[in-house]
Amino acid sequence: GLRRVLSPVALGGLALPHRVVMGSMHLGIEDRDDGGAALAAFYAARAAGGAGLIVTGGSAVSRVGAGGVHYSFVNEPADAPRLARVAAAVHTAGGLIALQLFHAGRYAFAASFGLQPVAPSAVPSRFSPDEPRALTGAEVAATIDDFGRAAATARRLGFDAVELMGSEGYLLNEFTSPVTNHRDDEWGGDPARRRAFPLAVLAAVRAAAGTDFPVIYRLSGADLMDGAPDEDEVLALATALAGAGAAALNVGIGWHESRVPTVQALVPPGTWAPYAARIRAAVDGVVPVIASNRINRLAQAEQLLADGAADLVSLARPFLADPELIARSRAGRPVNVCIGCNQACIDRSLTDEAVSCMVNPSAGHEQDLFVAGSGAPGSAGASAGGPAPAAPGSAPGAPGPSGAAGSGGPGATGRRRYAVIGAGPAGLAAARALASAGARVVLYEAGAAPGGQFRLARLVPGKADYGATIEYYAAELAALGVELRLGHPVGPGDRAELAGCAGIVLATGVVPRPVELPGADGPNVLTYPEAFAAADRLGDRVVVVGGGGIAVDLAHLLSHGATDGDERDRFRAEHGLAERPVPVTGGRQVTLLRRGPRIGAGIGRTTRWTLLAALRRRGVLLRTGVRYERITPEGVVLAGGDGPELVGADTVVLAAGQVPADALRPMLAGLAVPYRVIGGAADGAVDAVTAFAAGAAARELLR
Ligand code: SF4
Numbered sequence: 159g160l161r162r163v164l165s166p167v168a169l170g171g172l173a174l175p176h177r178v179v180m181g182s183m184h185l186g187i188e189d190r191d192d193g194g195a196a197l198a199a200f201y202a203a204r205a206a207g208g209a210g211l212i213v214t215g216g217s218a219v220s221r222v223g224a225g226g227v228h229y230s231f232v233n234e235p236a237d238a239p240r241l242a243r244v245a246a247a248v249h250t251a252g253g254l255i256a257l258q259l260f261h262a263g264r265y266a267f268a269a270s271f272g273l274q275p276v277a278p279s280a281v282p283s284r285f286s287p288d289e290p291r292a293l294t295g296a297e298v299a300a301t302i303d304d305f306g307r308a309a310a311t312a313r314r315l316g317f318d319a320v321e322l323m324g325s326e327g328y329l330l331n332e333f334t335s336p337v338t339n340h341r342d343d344e345w346g347g348d349p350a351r352r353r354a355f356p357l358a359v360l361a362a363v364r365a366a367a368g369t370d371f372p373v374i375y376r377l378s379g380a381d382l383m384d385g386a387p388d389e390d391e392v393l394a395l396a397t398a399l400a401g402a403g404a405a406a407l408n409v410g411i412g413w414h415e416s417r418v419p420t421v422q423a424l425v426p427p428g429t430w431a432p433y434a435a436r437i438r439a440a441v442d443g444v445v446p447v448i449a450s451n452r453i454n455r456l457a458q459a460e461q462l463l464a465d466g467a468a469d470l471v472s473l474a475r476p477f478l479a480d481p482e483l484i485a486r487s488r489a490g491r492p493v494n495v496c497i498g499c500n501q502a503c504i505d506r507s508l509t510d511e512a513v514s515c516m517v518n519p520s521a522g523h524e525q526d527l528f529v530a531g532s533g534a535p536g537s538a539g540a541s542a543g544g545p546a547p548a549a550p551g552s553a554p555g556a557p558g559p560s561g562a563a564g565s566g567g568p569g570a571t572g573r574r575r576y577a578v579i580g581a582g583p584a585g586l587a588a589a590r591a592l593a594s595a596g597a598r599v600v601l602y603e604a605g606a607a608p609g610g611q612f613r614l615a616r617l618v619p620g621k622a623d624y625g626a627t628i629e630y631y632a633a634e635l636a637a638l639g640v641e642l643r644l645g646h647p648v649g650p651g652d653r654a655e656l657a658g659c660a661g662i663v664l665a666t667g668v669v670p671r672p673v674e675l676p677g678a679d680g681p682n683v684l685t686y687p688e689a690f691a692a693a694d695r696l697g698d699r700v701v702v703v704g705g706g707g708i709a710v711d712l713a714h715l716l717s718h719g720a721t722d723g724d725e726r727d728r729f730r731a732e733h734g735l736a737e738r739p740v741p742v743t744g745g746r747q748v749t750l751l752r753r754g755p756r757i758g759a760g761i762g763r764t765t766r767w768t769l770l771a772a773l774r775r776r777g778v779l780l781r782t783g784v785r786y787e788r789i790t791p792e793g794v795v796l797a798g799g800d801g802p803e804l805v806g807a808d809t810v811v812l813a814a815g816q817v818p819a820d821a822l823r824p825m826l827a828g829l830a831v832p833y834r835v836i837g838g839a840a841d842g843a844v845d846a847v848t849a850f851a852a853g854a855a856a857r858e859l860l861r
Contacts, residue, residue: 160456160487162463167470169446170372170405172254172318174210174470177463178456178484179408179448181474182258182321182376183503184215185522186512188230194240198247199524204477205253208484212253213321213374213408213472214244216260217312219304222273223261223329227510232257232308238315245316256319256374257312259305259363263329264290264338265414276301278332278339278346278355284415285327298345298355301329306362309371319372322359325410330356331378334395337385349391353398360402372405374448379409379433382416382735393440400444407441408448408472409434418733419768421475423498424620425452426725428462435467448472454496454623456487478503478515481524492633494518495626502847505762517627519587519851573598574660576859579648579822582610583846584837585665586631587853593638595857597660601640604647608632610667611844614690618711619718619725648822653829661832661859664823665849668816668838673703677789678812686712686813697808698746701794704813705752705782707761708844710769712813717776719745732775749779749805751794757782760845781805818842832859 164176187196201212217232218224230237241257248255262268264277269288276297277290293301309320324330332338333355339346345355356375363373377395380386387395396407411430412420419425434449441447449468453459459471476483480494487493494517502514502521515521574597578589581603589601607613609628616625635642648656656662670685677683686708689696693715700716702709719742721728730736750757750773757780758766773780785797793807820839827833836852838844 160460163456163460163471164484164488167446169211169470170319170374171370172211172372174254176208176210176484177470178210178459179470179472180204180209180212180477181408181450181472182213182215182323183474183478183513184225184229184507186226186228186507186510187522188215188217188240189228189237194243196522196525197240198243200522201244201253201255202247202251203481203524205248205251205255207480207482207486208488209253209477210484211319212248212255214255214257216258216323217241217308218260218262219308220261220301221271222268222276223263223266223304224268224271225260225262225265225328226267226507227270228512229260232259232311233304238311241312241317242315245318249316254318256321256372257308257315257317258321258323258376259308259312260323261301261304261329263327263332265328266290277329278341281338281340283327285413292341295343295345302355302358302362305359306366309363309367309373313367313371319374319405320363320367321374321376321408322356322363323376324356325376325378327378327381327383327413327415330359331381331413334378334391335381335383335386337381337383349387349394352387353395356395357398357402360399360404364403369403373403374406374408375399375404376408376410376450377437378413379411379430379437382412382418382420389436393437396437396440397444400441404445406446406448406470407437409437409450409468411451418735421451421498421504422500422620422765422768423623424729424768424772425498426620426729427452427454427458429726429729431462431465431467435465438466438468446470450474452498454498455493456483475503475515478513478521479518481518481521492630494630495623497621497623497627499762499846500764501762504764508763514851516847516850517630519847519854575600575658576661576663577602577656577659578663578665578856580610580665580667580837580839581605581608581642581644582665582667582837582849583612583627584667584839584849584853585610585663586628586635587850588663588665588836588856589640589853590631590634590638591854591857592661592663592860593635593640595860597860599635599638599640601635601642602646602648602652603642603644604666606645608642608644611838611846614687614708615711617690617693618715620714621711650825653825656826657829657831659831662826662829662834663853663856663859664820664826664833664835664839665837665853666819666822666839668842668844669819670812671815671817673812673814675703675786675789680789680791680810682791682808683789683810683812686811689809689811689813690715696746699749699793699807700746700809700811701749701751701805701807702811702813703751703786703789703794704815705750705754705757705759705780706813706815707758709750709752709813710758710761710773712811713748713750713773713778714769717745717748717773717778719743719776745776747777748773749781749807751784751786751796751805752782753784753786755782816842816844834859
């Protein structure tokens with residue numbers, strides 16, 4: 159059950175309905191020129207879905223502290239109406255909301271404002287190209303004052319609390335670390351003086367906003383940086399903050415430039431719980447402790463609370479994936495689980511794009527909710543690739559015509575029937591979008607189960623949650639009455655039935671690109687879907703021809719090996735965070751070959767480096783710029799300057815891209831039924847963000 163996690167708790171005088179805090183996320187719409195409408199709609203949807211206390215994305219306390227171009231500035235009067243609207247909207251929806259007060263320090267992209275980033279000392283970072291300068295003593299005092307004014311403003315604008323962003327390597331965290339604080343004044347020089355700035359900020363905030371105004375302090379449970387403060391120092395800061403009136407301690411982990419991944423899919427959920435647990439033990443009940451990072455299910459949160467690791471948990475991305483996370487969990491309904499891909503959220507925020515979610519493309523588009531259409535057939539015709547969903551940053555589109563406007567709408571004759579062909583990500587999303595807008599939907603799938611490429615992905619270490627996405631969508635479709643016809647490859651025999659549909663979505667995905675290489679048809683050669691299916695039966699030495707995302711996933715799967723112990727222990731051991739190594743058995747010798755220059759070129763920025771590091775740790779050989787000659791029973795022969803070179807293998811796997819599986823196009827074109835081709839069937843890409851979004855956009859067929 160979820161008894162603990164869904165039980166009420168008090169936080170700094172606020173009565174929270176449950177123990178899940180919605181954690182801070184920068185959305186990239188904080189400065190949108192719409193009076194705060196999109197931002198308010200985003201947060202209100204989460205509050206309506208049961209979120210109790212929401213922490214906003216960071217609002218910078220000064221221009222020089224902004225973390226990107228789309229930040230809000232709490233101390234600037236121009237931003238006040240937007241922020242006030244957010245607070246009011248959340249209250250109307252029944253939630254509580256804390257404004258996160260933020261200063262990026264040396265991670266600031268202050269150059270966009272013609273400024274130089276500031277920091278305790280002039281120590282450059284790997285994360286930002288701009289070299290910081292050291293704050294003067296007077297500037298330190300002014301920055302403390304900025305935080306104080308910000309808290310008073312937050313209260314005046316209607317927020318219920320503030321959170322001070324003191325982790326992840328931002329300004330407050332930089333003061334506490336000897337890596338970035340080389341000062342020898344009252345703000346640095348020894349551990350006590352390195353704690354002085356956070357404590358001064360907390361004191362200023364309480365003085366300005368009132369001691370009855372709750373202040374959550376997000377501190378770093380471990381910076382995961384060479385030379386970072388040790389555990390004793392972290393605990394000393396925690397107890398000092400608790401003693402100085404913080405209402406709660408929210409435990410973050412890692413710096414943005416740390417070499418240890420913290421929030422990526424291959425970090426086992428729950429890995430960071432021990433860091434919160436130590437802080438909880440140290441503060442000994444003086445204030446509640448909130449555990450954060452890589453908690454993506456309430457069942458894990460329940461376990462974490464049962465283990466005494468924390469008093470509350472903070473989940474952030476899971477609220478992107480499912481705004482109704484809490485309400486659905488309370489009702490025992492399936493939840494759309496955050497799969498930790500980062501592809502539509504963190505990766506986008508790093509390039510100043512508006513954030514959404516791969517598995518829930520309506521995240522960030524809460525104002526655009528489609529009004530069930532007239533059913534009037536739109537203009538027929540294929541739209542290769544399908545129109546993109548509302549572009550991030552675009553103004554919300556006008557909703558479609560409402561029910562009465564069209565001809566031939568749903569009436570006494572019953573709902574109009576739509577066909578979706580292919581039950582991969584694009585098809586699942588399309589079927590759901592159409593059915594939830596009121597259409598009757600038949601979903602055809604040639605295979606024995608839905609899921610498409612996600613069925614392969616879920617086998618990869620760290621990607622098991624991709625299976626949860628399939629389960630969620632399947633459950634949604636069942637609840638919406640979608641007729642799922644498994645084991646039904648659509649062909650000429652279905653023509654008459656399709657001709658009677660009001661619209662058709664072709665989402666048949668991709669097939670592996672054929673490889674024109676002598677020996678590619680040998681018995682020792684498999685396509686990548688075959689290799690995924692037979693992963694436990696391949697030989698000890700595997701060569702993968704291809705170096706894209708699927709090849710990297712396959713190499714990860716084949717080289718991972720097994721451990722008797724807990725994957726969290728293994729992860730910590732592999733990253734130098736545990737005393738003992740964890741024995742691993744059964745990983746294969748894998749070689750990845752790519753003609754091009756870059757392995758895993760299409761993988762998202764926050765994820766690619768973690769996967770390549772994992773492959774290197776497991777001895778996977780990554781070779782780029784190769785020239786293939788042929789495949790033989792002994793392996794793959796490459797052309798080299800000194801003559802042919804054999805890369806020996808028991809099994810050779812072809813993972814050299816994909817082509818659209820769109821053989822049904824001509825048949826659909828001859829039907830005089832509006833149709834669209836989406837996902838991999840349209841463009842040959844394996845891009846789940848685009849596939850889910852195009853699926854969701856398929857509801858436009860109803861207009
Ligand atoms: Fe989670 Fe991926 Fe959605 Fe981000 S885009 S919230 S990581 S599922």
